[in-house]
Structure formats: structure tokens, C-alpha cells
Amino acid sequence: MDVPLKWLAQYVDWDLSVEELAHRLSMAGAEVESIKRSGGNWDQVVIGRVAAVEQHPNADRLRLATVDYGADEPLQVVCGAPNLAEGQTIAFAQVGAQLIDPNTRELRKLRKGKIRGVTSLGMVCSERELGLSDEHEGILELSTDAALGTPLADVLGDVVLDVKPTPNRPDHFSILGIAREVAALTGGSVREPSSSYQESETPAEHRTSVTIEDAEGCPRYTAIVIEGVTVRPSPQWMQDALTSAGMRPINNIVDVTNYVMLEWGQPLHAFDHEILREGRIVVRRARTGEHLELLDGSELKLEPDDLVIADAERAVALAGIMGGAESEISDSTTTILLETANFQEASIRRSRARHTEGGTEASRRFEKSLNPDLAELAARRAAALIIETAGGNALAGIVDTYPGKTHSPQVVVTQRRIEQILSVQPSVEDVRGILAALGISNRWLPPDRYAVSCPPWRSDIAVADDVVEEIGRILGYDNLPSAPLPGAVPDPDMDPERVLGERIRDVLTSLGLREIITYVTVGEEELASTTGSSDSVRLRNPMNAARDRMRTSLRPMGLRTFALNQRESRGGLGLYEVGKTFGSNPGRQPTEERMALVLVGGESLASVHGEPGRSLDFYDAKGVLEQLGAGLGVEFGLSAEVKDPVLVRGQSATVSVRGKQVGVLGKVSQSVAAEFEVQGDAFALELSIAKLAPLMREDVSVSSPSVYPSAVEDLALIVDSETPAGDLAAAIAGNGLVESVELFDIYTGDQIPAGSKSLAFRVFYRSPDRTLTDRDAEKARRGIVRRLESQFGAILRDS
Amino acid sequence: MSARRAELLAADSDGPALDVTLPGRRPPLGSLHPITLTRRMMERTFRDMGFDVVEGPDVELEEYNFDRLRIPAGHPARDMWDTIWVSDDGSGDPRQLLRTHTSPMQIRYLERRQPPIRVIVPGTCYRYEATDATHEWMLTQIEGLVIDEDLSFAHLKGTLEAFVRRVFGADIETRFRCDYFPFVEPGAELGVRWQGDWLEVLGCGMVHPEIIADAGLDPDRYTGFAFGMGVERVAMLRYGVRDIRHFYRNDIRFLREFDQFRGTA
The missing domain is CATH 3.30.56.10 (Phenylalanyl-tRNA Synthetase; Chain B, domain 1)
Structure with missing residues (x-):
């Protein structure tokens, strides 16, 4: 505005x-x-008069204007404007003036120049060159009594x-x-504009009637009939006011409706009464197939949802948005019907979106929900101005149809509430003074209450705290006191999944992985190829039509981001995301499951000093899982039984905790990698935080390191090549004296029978309460070997 | 002893001199995403003031995102949030949407907790909005809600000023101007003077008495305040990020830029 x-x-x-x-x-x-x-920039721009116009000797489209600008000698300038004419009062820019270049829109200093061989000593300005508007079709013609040579800023300058x-x-x-x-x-007061005018004796009802068929869409419609008006340009002060506010003057009747709209915020519309069939107004929804040509020349095919103003037969205006072309005020109009109405914001919004781009000055105001009480104030003001500028007689009264009239209740606010919310103690006089200046009528009801009425130009004073805000904002929020929070700190509402998600971020970050956060929407096909199902929550208006699904997996965007970054990172790449996935849950809100996804690939370390790097493999991904387990105090179990659309069978595993599956780990298949343009091998670890959280132990404690020394011994065992090494290690660790066990060598080859392998373990024995003797270790070792022989058919290999 | 020592010293100088300018073998450096880094920094300042942290659903019911926050269908304020809707499955079930703000959690938290309430809600929000250097359709918000007996606008100011001082520095200039959100009254916006310009940081206000009453509390006795702010905006100001679209593009060259802020969250 x-x-x-x-x-x-x-x-x-x-x-x-x-x-x-x-x-x-x-x-x-x-x-x-x-x-x-x-x-602000019009230093060298003054009021001038076009004293003479002649054709440019060398150019058909250019003319030479002799401009009298109050100096002793007039100056001659070259001008291309088609509307240039002798006798015009114009804005004359002298050499040195700062004007806006109509093409670049930047300020440029006007120089003396030659155009097609004729010297030009200034310029007759367009509105665009002066920065008044975008208008550049012709020069700005002024109607001012100011003397020639008066600075333009004195006439048109404004802020x-x-x-x-x-x-x-x-x-x-x-x-x-x-x-x-x-x-x-x-602390001032407002001078209300005058709304008084003489009415004739004929009641307005004799010339018109108003029927509202849709009271919800139109809570109020007022009509004033004015006879005998003379349509002509509005007075200069009104034209200047409209121009300064960015509107174009049209004629006195239309200008008054626009002027009052800008003055009061209430849109109005004037119809040529003669054009209205039977002279009456019907507010209704459009009929199927009904057409309407608007003032701007656009031809509308109306929808049954459009609210229209109609006469006895046809639509004559799109309610609250724009008038129709046929009933428009013309030079020959003598009787007008002045509409000042109230329309429901939602209805206006729908029609506006359907038929206009960005709406009109009127629709913008109606969409903010106007108070219907405002209509009458604006109607009377407009009638007074029309009679002042166009003559005529207003018929008696306003035809006022007000089905939506409600008794607006008084709002009672206490002084205590003002003090409670704002922590200040304004005096009763201060409170009443603020409300009065805002035009909010109020009464003081001692000892503690104010009775307040919402004024017609507002609709936001409904409860006591609305009045408190008026006081607070006028006093100035920055002038109100500030205080720390008092009172008890409430107990937290622990969310174990949220806490676990944060811990996983910390551990993965410490392992050298980088966190990503990706968009939650994905395409149907990429979901199917990465999860085996495209069952998902679909969006009605996604930002990108190709990604209209809520992700059920972090995989698609994770793989996409991994591929994007492979191009930019030398050596290894390790990314992770912790985020929600969304499962469709017909009839209810989707299930939201917090997940973690890790992707690694490439070389473990960039080649330094010419040393070769090593390609990351399954065991690097598994190492991340193991260290994550260490960091969370969780022992993850792996099982090779896995069926997953992304992972390669035989190089992947399910991840479980105490027998409950919580995720998967493995190599990303070549076909999926190719789909996402991932280069080389990539390995994925996916965990459900939602599934893991309830499996976290709460009874954790640390044990003190034993002060007694450990005994170390190596065990080399020959087993069938299919026997998982982890099972042997677990069996060794099952002995009560074993503190830890590490696999340090794997051998297959000539030295041992075909179909078997040799596994070498380093076993650490330690007791928490005594120093172990050789006999203790020997006894433990015998027990372990016996168990491995019977359980796995293992043969102790002589070292 | 001294002979042994001389021998060891001699051994030290035996080896060839290293080219110390050769690059080191760098262990990989992991990192939190800049939005996580910023979110945690913001969460910590509120935790220090006794706030709880909870989260809510990203896919919300229209009722919680709008109606119960005093934004019924057709209300002019609905234009403040352009909404991404979940497809209607034809069952006539309540309409679902991607939450446009974290404010629905005000209502959900009030359904299960009694005052004193002092909570923040970090979460992802979504707007049907064209993206450019300063607009992103997916964004991270932190919502706050404080309700207790006789809290006033002074406590709103004191709390949020303290937050801003911790995030932007003790000397930061702040100002509160009147603004409008349907679920608060009075409503305000907090601005900071940052590198010479006044910039909006968050919207806030006293919880609307109807929201307090809807939660079954007496609005004459219980009052409080709410606020909401964008994590991306704070990150952009704090770290000088000029294009919001960098955050969810996840280019590792951008992510690495935040290595220098390790440990600040």
C-alpha cells in the first residue's frame, strides 16, 4: 500500500x-x-510550457519543441513523444538534471546533445524518466497553475x-x-473527512432494489443512486492524490470510488444506472455458461462458484474484483448506482485465483476480511465527493441490504489484564488516550474495567488480549520491561529415539563420516528399485512432479548424494544420514520411522607419498557397525541370511541385536549402483533407530580394569573352510578366563588339507582377582580346545 | 646411565632427515551437517534455560496445522503458508499435509502435559514455495512454548533476548516489533542488528487465550509465550551462507567448510 x-x-x-x-x-x-x-532527484527539472512544435528536419518521428521555462530565452529540444503538442504544461529537464534512463532504469545525467544534426538543450520528461511510474508512451502533461520555472519538486514531489x-x-x-x-x-488526533451531502426527496428505493441471493457470499450490499451527474476529469487535487498513490485518474466518478477506497480501505464500484436492466441489483452465484466482459477487456467464462453482481437479467460485475465493461461509467452517464458492499473473503479468493493474475486493488482488500460496518461510512463519503466533483442529486437514503448484520459485542478488558500481560502500569488516561487515537471507542468502568467496541474499519478486536496488544504496541514493545523466566524447570519428556539418533550422529561423525540431510520426497520408481515396493504416501502438489512420494527409505537420496560427491572427492567417501521415513497408513497419519543410513566406498586413504591406497570393502562397512556398537554399548549380530533389493547376496548380512533384526549391511548391487550413477563398489549400512531404541540396555555399568597381569597365547586351528570364524571366536570367548580374543591370521593352501582353512587366534587370559599361573592358563586352553574339537571338528595346528 | 643416554641420543640422529613439508597421512574427518550443527547450538542455549526438547510428526492433520491454531479454512492468514498436501485417498478421512510450521506441536504437547511448560520443538517444515537464494521449500524450524502462572511479555523478551545474545554474541542489538500470527496475542517479531542491518530472526507472541482455554487451562491464571524460528536463517547469518539451497544439496565441498566450526555446537 x-x-x-x-x-x-x-x-x-x-x-x-x-x-x-x-x-x-x-x-x-x-x-x-x-x-x-x-x-528527490529533480534538481534541474522545472515547470515548462511547449511554446511551439515543428518537425525535425532530418527525422520523421522526431519533432522540435520550443520550451518556455521562465528564463529570458526559451530553449529548443528534440522530442520523440507522439503526444507532444503546443501549449502543453510539461516537466522540463535542463542540461545537468538527473533522469532515469528508460531502458536501463538507472539514473543518468542529462547532457547537451545533437540528435540527427539538431542540438537539444534539455528534455521534456515522461513519467518513467522522472521515476513517477512506468509510463513511457508519451510525455507527462501537467495541469498546474504554478509559474513557469517552478521546481517540479514543489508541484509533484512527495514521499x-x-x-x-x-x-x-x-x-x-x-x-x-x-x-x-x-x-x-x-499523541495526536485524526481529522475525519467530511461525508455530508444534501439528499433529494425521492427515496432511492424508487429507482433501485437490491436482492442478495447468497448472504454468505455477500453479508452486506449498500446502494446509493445519484442523478444528474456530469462525467468529466476529476479535480487536480484528486488526480494528484491518486497518481501519488500509484493509481491512474480516469474520470471524476471512477476517481472518487478509487479515492475513497484508498482513503477508507473499502472498495466501491459505480454502475451506469441506465444500463442496469430494471435498474436493480441481484447478488448471486453465476449461472452455468454465463459470460462477462470486464472493464479491462477480458472476457470471462463464469463458474457457478463465482459470485456476481447482476441486474434483472445478466451479470454486470465480478463481485469484489472488477466491474463489467458494459455498465462502466461513460462520458454520457448521468445517473449512477454506487455500490459499497461486503463480500466473503474465501469466495473472493477463489474467483480471484480463477480469473485474474494477482488480483485487483479491490480483491486484495476484500481478501483481508473487511468489517461490513465499514461499507456505510465509505458509501456516504463517496456520495459526498461525487456530488462535490460531478454535481447531481443523491436520492434519499441508502438501499442497505445487510443479512450478515451481527451485534458486535463489547470487549471488556481489565486494567489487571493489561498489567499481567505487559508488566507495566499505564494510567487509565494513557489507555483511553491510545484507544481514542486509534478510533476505538471505550468507556472506563471503575474500579478496573474498560468496555471497548471494535470500530467499523477493523475486525480484529474480539477478546481482551486484542486490546492489550493495542496498548502494548503503541507504548512500544521495546519500551516494555524484560525479565528472566521464573519458577520451576519442568521435568523433561525424554524421547529415546531422538536421543539415540543424536548419539548415532556423534559416533558416526567420530568415525570420519560426514552427515548429509536430504529432501524427504522421492520418485516412485527409485523407491521400487531400492526397497522393492513403491507403496508410499503420495503428495497432491509436490514441488517436483517426478518426486511425489514421501520416502519410505533413505536409500534413493543417499545413493544420489553419494554419486554426486564421488565426482568431487578423491579417495574414500563415507556419508551418513539420520532421518525419518514415512510409511503409508491408510486412514491415519503415516507411520514415521527414524532411520540411519551409512554409505562408504572408494579408497581408504588417498595415496600419500606414492604409497598405494586400499579399496574399502565389506569389512570397512562392518567396522563402522562394530565401532558404532562399541560407541553405543550394543553388540550387533550378523547373519548372512539376507534378501534385499539393493544388497548383493553373499556379500551382505542382516544386523540384529539379541535376535531382533534392526538393519542390514552389505555391498550395493551393480544394477542399483548404475541406476544412481555410483562409480565402483559402494557399501551400505542401514539401521532402524525405532527398532534399535527399545533394545538399548539401561542397566549398563563400567568395569574396573584388572590390576593383575594377563597371559597371552596363540591358537592355530584347522577347520572346514565353510566354518564362520566368528563362531570359533565366540566359543573361545565363552571361557570364563578369556578376557578377549583376536583373529590375526587366515591361511588356506598347500600346508593344510584341501577344503579347510587355518585360523590363528591370539587369546588373552586374565582374572579380575588374582595373577594367573601357567597351570591356570594350560587348564583353560585344554578346555577351549576340547570344545572346539567337539563343536567344530577343529584340529589344533602345531605351531 | 650417561653412556646409555649418549648412545640413544646418537641413535636419534642416525636416521635420514625427513621432508617435513610432505603431506601427512590424514585420518578422515567426520562432520555434522551444518543444519544439525546450528540446530544443536540453538537447542543447547534453550536447554541451558531449562527447556525440554521434543519432536512431532512431519505429516500433520490439517486440524493441528491450521484449525486448532485459529487458522480456519478461508482465513486470510492461511495465505501466510503455502501448503503441500497429501493426496486424498478418497476415504473421506481428515486432510493431511506436510506441516508448514512446527506450531502444531504446541497443541499436541498441551494435550499431554500440564504447566509448567517449557519446551522447544525442532523439526522439518515444508512450504509450497519456489526456491531461490533465500527460499527453500524444505526448512528446519525450532518452535518454543512456555506456559506457567502469570508469565508476561517481559518473560518473552527476557528469554528470547538471552537466546539471541548466546547465539549472536553478548553485544547484539535486538528489537521487538508488532507482528501478526493467529495463535498469539500480542504478536511480535524479534530483529537483530547484524552487520549494520536489522534482520528478522523469529516470530513470537503471548499464547492466545483461546489456545490456553482449549487446553483446559484457565487463561486468567495461566499465560505464556510461543516462538518459532528458522534454523537455516540462523545458520546463514552465523556462518555467512549466501544461498540457502546449499544446505540440502549436500555437496561435500560445502559440508567441509563447516569443519572449522567443529565443537561449537
Whole structure:
């Protein structure tokens, strides 16, 4: 909303700099997004008159204008504007003036120049060159009484505040609304504009009637009939005001409706009464197949959901958005019907979205939910201005159909509530003064209460705290006190999955992996190829139509991100993500499962000093799992029984904790790798945090290191080549004196029978309470060997 | 002893001199994602002030995301959030959407807890919004809710000023301006002066009395405040990130840039 300060000053006085005024408005809720100054650069631009026009000798499209600008000698300039004519009052830029280049839109200094052989000593300006608007079709023609040579800034210069209203404040879409803010913020008061006019004796009902068929869409419709108007250009002050606020003057009737809309925030529309069949108004939904040509020339095919203003026969306006072309005010119009109505915001929004791009000045205001009580105030103001500028007689009364009238309740707010919420003690006079300046009528009911009424231009004063906000924001939030939180700290609401997710991030980060966070939406096909199922939650309006599913797995985006980064990282790459997946759950909210995915591949270390790197393999991924287990205090078990659409059979495993599966680990298949453009081998570890969390032990404690020395011994065993090494290690570790066991060598070859392998373990014996003797170790060793022989058919290999 | 020592010293100088300018063998450096780093830093400042941390569902019911936050269908304020909707499965079940803010957790938390309430809710939110250098359709928010007897706007200011000082430095200048969110009254926006400019950091306000009453509490006795802020925005200010789209592109060259902030979260 453009708020020109010259216009604003008609209603309120202030004694602040422009910057301070804008600042205070912003702080109080009417955010000033920018301050535009017209005239700030117009140092060498003055009022001039086109004394003579002649054709340029060397160019068909150019003419030579002799401009009288109050100096002793007029100057000649070359001008290409088609609307240049002798006798025009114009904005004349002298050499040295700063003008906006119409092409680059940047300021440029005007120089003396020769155009097609003729010297040009200045310029007759367009609106765009002056920064007034985008208009550049022709020169700006002025109608001013100011003497030639008067600086243009004295005539047209203004400061315009660009205010961005919040959805609850349609009154900030009006100059008067901003004036009330200024009055409250400066301790001043608002000068209300005049709305009085003479009515004739004929009642308006004799010339029109209003029927509202859809009271929900149109809570109120007022009509005023004015006869005998003369349509002509509106007075200069009104044209200047509209121009300064960014609207184009059209004629006195239309200009008044726009002027009052900007003044009060209530859109209005004037119909040529003669064009209305039977002179009456019907507010209804459009009929199937109904058409309407709008003022801007667009031809609409209406939908049955569109609310229209119709006469006895056909639609004549798209309610609350734009009038129709046929009933438009023309030069020959003599009787007008002035509409000031209220329309439901949702209905306007639907029609606006259907038929316009970005809406109109009217629809923008209706969409903020106007108070229907505002209609009558604006209607009377507009009638007064029409009679002032176009003559005519208003018929008696307003035809007011108000099915949505509700008795707006008084809001009671206590002084105690103001103090409770704001922690300040304003006096009763201060509170009442603020409300009065805002135009909010109020009564003081001692000892503690104020009775407050919501004014017609607002609809956001409904409960006591709405009034508290008015007091707080006008006092200034920055002037209110500040205090630390008192009272008890509540007990936390522990979420074990959330805590575990954070621990997993920490451990994986410490293992040298980098966390990624990817988008939650994926494509149907990539879900199917990475999970074996495309059953998933589908989005109605995804950002990208190719990714319209909520992920049921971190795999697709993980693999994509892995491939992206392979190009940029030399050596090994290790990424992980901790995030939610979403399972469809018909009829209910999806199940949300927290997951972790690790992807590793490439070379373990970049080649340093020419030493060769080593390719990461399954055991690197498994090592991540083992260290994660160490970091979380969880023992993960692996089983080669795995069926997974991404993992290679024989090089992958399920991951479980105490027999319950929590994830998978293994090599990513070549076909999936190729689909995601992953280069070389990649290995994945996927864990369900949701499944793991309940398996975490709570009864954990640390054991003190034994002070007694350990005994170390190596055991080399020959077993069938299919026997898992982990099973032997577990059997060894099962002995009570074994502290730990490490596999340090694997051998197959000539030295041992075919189909078998040799595994060499280093066994550490230790007791927590005594020093072990050779006999103790020997006894333990015999027990272990016996067990391995009977359980695995292992043969002790002589070392 | 001294002979042995001389021998060892001699042995030390026996080896060839190393080229110390050769690169070292670097153990891999892992990293938290910059949004995790920033989120944790923000969470910690609130934990220090006694806040609990909980999370809520990303796929929400329309009722929780809008209606129960006093944003009914057709309300002008719905325009403040462009929404990504879940496809209607035709069953006539309640409409679902990707939450546009973490505020629904205000309602969900109030369903299971009684005052005193002091909680933050980090979470991912979604907007149907074209992306550019400062807009991303997926974003991370931290919501806050504090309700107790007789809390005032002064406590809102004191808490959020303390937060901003911890995140942006003790000398940071702050200001509160009036703003509008349907579920608070009075509503405000907190700005900081950062490198010369005033920048909005978060929206906040006193919890609307109807929300307190809907939770079965007496709004004359219980009052409180709520706030919401974007983690990406704080990360962009703190770390000088100029394009928000870097965060979820996960280019490792970008992620590595945050190695220098290790341990700050």
C-alpha cells in the first residue's frame, strides 16, 4: 500500500522525520517496506510550457519543441513523444538534471546533445524518466497553475511510504488507517473527512432494489443512486492524490470510488444506472455458461462458484474484483448506482485465483476480511465527493441490504489484564488516550474495567488480549520491561529415539563420516528399485512432479548424494544420514520411522607419498557397525541370511541385536549402483533407530580394569573352510578366563588339507582377582580346545 | 646411565632427515551437517534455560496445522503458508499435509502435559514455495512454548533476548516489533542488528487465550509465550551462507567448510 505523505497530512499532523515516522509505524505493526521519494532527484527539472512544435528536419518521428521555462530565452529540444503538442504544461529537464534512463532504469545525467544534426538543450520528461511510474508512451502533461520555472519538486514531489499490512489489519490498506496509527503513536488526533451531502426527496428505493441471493457470499450490499451527474476529469487535487498513490485518474466518478477506497480501505464500484436492466441489483452465484466482459477487456467464462453482481437479467460485475465493461461509467452517464458492499473473503479468493493474475486493488482488500460496518461510512463519503466533483442529486437514503448484520459485542478488558500481560502500569488516561487515537471507542468502568467496541474499519478486536496488544504496541514493545523466566524447570519428556539418533550422529561423525540431510520426497520408481515396493504416501502438489512420494527409505537420496560427491572427492567417501521415513497408513497419519543410513566406498586413504591406497570393502562397512556398537554399548549380530533389493547376496548380512533384526549391511548391487550413477563398489549400512531404541540396555555399568597381569597365547586351528570364524571366536570367548580374543591370521593352501582353512587366534587370559599361573592358563586352553574339537571338528595346528 | 643416554641420543640422529613439508597421512574427518550443527547450538542455549526438547510428526492433520491454531479454512492468514498436501485417498478421512510450521506441536504437547511448560520443538517444515537464494521449500524450524502462572511479555523478551545474545554474541542489538500470527496475542517479531542491518530472526507472541482455554487451562491464571524460528536463517547469518539451497544439496565441498566450526555446537 502506497501512502503518500502529502495525502496522509490531510488527516493527521506529526513532527517527526520521515525515517522516524516510518520506523515507528513499522515497530507498531504497519511495516514500512520502503520509503519512495518522488522529486528527490529533480534538481534541474522545472515547470515548462511547449511554446511551439515543428518537425525535425532530418527525422520523421522526431519533432522540435520550443520550451518556455521562465528564463529570458526559451530553449529548443528534440522530442520523440507522439503526444507532444503546443501549449502543453510539461516537466522540463535542463542540461545537468538527473533522469532515469528508460531502458536501463538507472539514473543518468542529462547532457547537451545533437540528435540527427539538431542540438537539444534539455528534455521534456515522461513519467518513467522522472521515476513517477512506468509510463513511457508519451510525455507527462501537467495541469498546474504554478509559474513557469517552478521546481517540479514543489508541484509533484512527495514521499511515499510502502506499507505491508498483516492479514489481520485491512485498515492498513487505507490512508486513514495509517493516519490513526500516526495519531496514536504521536499523541495526536485524526481529522475525519467530511461525508455530508444534501439528499433529494425521492427515496432511492424508487429507482433501485437490491436482492442478495447468497448472504454468505455477500453479508452486506449498500446502494446509493445519484442523478444528474456530469462525467468529466476529476479535480487536480484528486488526480494528484491518486497518481501519488500509484493509481491512474480516469474520470471524476471512477476517481472518487478509487479515492475513497484508498482513503477508507473499502472498495466501491459505480454502475451506469441506465444500463442496469430494471435498474436493480441481484447478488448471486453465476449461472452455468454465463459470460462477462470486464472493464479491462477480458472476457470471462463464469463458474457457478463465482459470485456476481447482476441486474434483472445478466451479470454486470465480478463481485469484489472488477466491474463489467458494459455498465462502466461513460462520458454520457448521468445517473449512477454506487455500490459499497461486503463480500466473503474465501469466495473472493477463489474467483480471484480463477480469473485474474494477482488480483485487483479491490480483491486484495476484500481478501483481508473487511468489517461490513465499514461499507456505510465509505458509501456516504463517496456520495459526498461525487456530488462535490460531478454535481447531481443523491436520492434519499441508502438501499442497505445487510443479512450478515451481527451485534458486535463489547470487549471488556481489565486494567489487571493489561498489567499481567505487559508488566507495566499505564494510567487509565494513557489507555483511553491510545484507544481514542486509534478510533476505538471505550468507556472506563471503575474500579478496573474498560468496555471497548471494535470500530467499523477493523475486525480484529474480539477478546481482551486484542486490546492489550493495542496498548502494548503503541507504548512500544521495546519500551516494555524484560525479565528472566521464573519458577520451576519442568521435568523433561525424554524421547529415546531422538536421543539415540543424536548419539548415532556423534559416533558416526567420530568415525570420519560426514552427515548429509536430504529432501524427504522421492520418485516412485527409485523407491521400487531400492526397497522393492513403491507403496508410499503420495503428495497432491509436490514441488517436483517426478518426486511425489514421501520416502519410505533413505536409500534413493543417499545413493544420489553419494554419486554426486564421488565426482568431487578423491579417495574414500563415507556419508551418513539420520532421518525419518514415512510409511503409508491408510486412514491415519503415516507411520514415521527414524532411520540411519551409512554409505562408504572408494579408497581408504588417498595415496600419500606414492604409497598405494586400499579399496574399502565389506569389512570397512562392518567396522563402522562394530565401532558404532562399541560407541553405543550394543553388540550387533550378523547373519548372512539376507534378501534385499539393493544388497548383493553373499556379500551382505542382516544386523540384529539379541535376535531382533534392526538393519542390514552389505555391498550395493551393480544394477542399483548404475541406476544412481555410483562409480565402483559402494557399501551400505542401514539401521532402524525405532527398532534399535527399545533394545538399548539401561542397566549398563563400567568395569574396573584388572590390576593383575594377563597371559597371552596363540591358537592355530584347522577347520572346514565353510566354518564362520566368528563362531570359533565366540566359543573361545565363552571361557570364563578369556578376557578377549583376536583373529590375526587366515591361511588356506598347500600346508593344510584341501577344503579347510587355518585360523590363528591370539587369546588373552586374565582374572579380575588374582595373577594367573601357567597351570591356570594350560587348564583353560585344554578346555577351549576340547570344545572346539567337539563343536567344530577343529584340529589344533602345531605351531 | 650417561653412556646409555649418549648412545640413544646418537641413535636419534642416525636416521635420514625427513621432508617435513610432505603431506601427512590424514585420518578422515567426520562432520555434522551444518543444519544439525546450528540446530544443536540453538537447542543447547534453550536447554541451558531449562527447556525440554521434543519432536512431532512431519505429516500433520490439517486440524493441528491450521484449525486448532485459529487458522480456519478461508482465513486470510492461511495465505501466510503455502501448503503441500497429501493426496486424498478418497476415504473421506481428515486432510493431511506436510506441516508448514512446527506450531502444531504446541497443541499436541498441551494435550499431554500440564504447566509448567517449557519446551522447544525442532523439526522439518515444508512450504509450497519456489526456491531461490533465500527460499527453500524444505526448512528446519525450532518452535518454543512456555506456559506457567502469570508469565508476561517481559518473560518473552527476557528469554528470547538471552537466546539471541548466546547465539549472536553478548553485544547484539535486538528489537521487538508488532507482528501478526493467529495463535498469539500480542504478536511480535524479534530483529537483530547484524552487520549494520536489522534482520528478522523469529516470530513470537503471548499464547492466545483461546489456545490456553482449549487446553483446559484457565487463561486468567495461566499465560505464556510461543516462538518459532528458522534454523537455516540462523545458520546463514552465523556462518555467512549466501544461498540457502546449499544446505540440502549436500555437496561435500560445502559440508567441509563447516569443519572449522567443529565443537561449537
